[in-house]
Amino acid sequence: MSETGPAIVVSGLRVIRGDRLVLRDVDCTIEAGLVTGLLGPSGCGKTTLMRAVVGVQRVAGGAIHIFAVPAGTPELRRRVGYMTQAPSVYGDLTVVENLRYFARVMDRRDRVRDVIELVGLGEYEHSLVRDLSGGERSRASLAVALLGEPDLLVLDEPTVGLDPLLRRELWATFHRLADAGTTLLVSTHVMDEAERCDRLLLMREGNMLAEGTPAELRARTAAPTLEAAFVALTEPR
């Protein structure tokens, strides 16, 4: 794996939504060319951190640099792919119509076939997205994020509602992409997925609790499993 400096550097990031402090001075670094897992209980700020990385979240303080450029800079829109938690595709269009539209916007029409194969939606490409199952819909949304062959892929719970076989296939795809040099930031709360990450970021209540490889986190807590390590790390002291 090539390491050419960090892909993402977050320093002192604060986000306030309504009257709630969602991120409290978060610092973290995400290495290029690795699959980094973002973990934590629901409501801990994972999605907000991802939105801030993509540049669609209004922030109250701190800085985020993606490939040494401030997050949200127009040139990054070609280099960052984002998949939201709820599938953001048009329900009243077919899979292929959705992809053709986003591909035309990005001027990457050559990629439509490839991404359909990549997420395994070939047999449903002419189905309306609203007629698909939840898992198929989120794969359609993932396909859009893959269209631009981004250097950084930010995926918010991409495997929710997928059967174990498909999940394993998608994780193999993530690692293939990382081997080819793509940086991936993936949020999850499934433990076997956390085990598949190169590095992990653990959050709780808007704070970054721990960073490291799965093995490092297990060693730090002297816990037998990753799950036990997380319980030890996230339990309020």
Add this chain to the structure above:
Amino acid sequence: MTVRVTRATARRVLEQLRRDRRSLALIVIVPPALLALLRFILDAERPAFQRVAVPLVGMFPLIIMFLITSITMLRERTSGTLERLMSLPLAKLDLIAGYAVAFAFVAAVQTCVTSAVAFGLLGVTVHGSAALVVALAVTNALLGVALGLFLSAFATSEFQAVQFMPAVLLPQILLSGLFVPHDRMPHALRIVADALPLPYAFDALARVATGDEGTRLHLDVAVVLGTILVAVALGATTLRRRTP
């Protein structure tokens, strides 16, 4: 701005609309049907029907495109597709222009059908140019798109978005002289009407109907075009890259 993105967006919007056959049928059938109904209601008062028929032909697209744009923009906002588009290399004006092109096309079809029924079957006469009626109707459709785009930012549900039609458009249409001509309204109401855009759109159509294509028509059209530009600019500011 890039033509590629505008064209892609217009095409996508039309593809979505094409799937919704029932809406398409309503868009084309309702205006001429309402006009026919009005023709029979005012059977004994043909001059009254004649006075409002042409303005109505040109105002239908405004109302319909306002509603359609409000709802589709609200769906873009709530479904996350707008957030996705805002994270892509796409200029806000490309998105707006794409919508405008798609809906202007639909409005043109709608107006051609309504005009054919009005002028061919219902005996409505235009002393000015019938082509100008269609052109003004399409311009009004763009005004509807621009206002819908802007106002949809203030609705958090489709229920609210629909309410903006009677709240924002209907008073303006009443003030335009649908029931009582503008010059027979109380002075205070005339001042209010002069400050709102829709009475100008209505007046332009009424003038083409009577063949009065003078400087006042130019002023009417200028006000409508100016309002479109202002509403598009305001609408573009409501499409935010970063949201709370």
